[in-house]
Amino acid sequence: MQMWLDKHEPITVEPTIAEHEDFLFEQLAKKSDIGYKAMINAIRKARGVNFNEAPIRKWFTAHKG
Numbered sequence: 001m002q003m004w005l006d007k008h009e010p011i012t013v014e015p016t017i018a019e020h021e022d023f024l025f026e027q028l029a030k031k032s033d034i035g036y037k038a039m040i041n042a043i044r045k046a047r048g049v050n051f052n053e054a055p056i057r058k059w060f061t062a063h064k065g
Contacts, residue, residue: 036060
């Protein structure tokens, strides 16, 4: 078993927007003029999740309208 473990790296799963969409909607409702960078900081501080800018920007432009 140790030999198998030595040759395999642990799998890390990237967070998805769907898992945190409720928080994103709450932030957007609280402050409608919030920017995507402020949204990234808010979710990082509140839930300890780091997102790349691209998924947040895409979600943000689709829902801010």
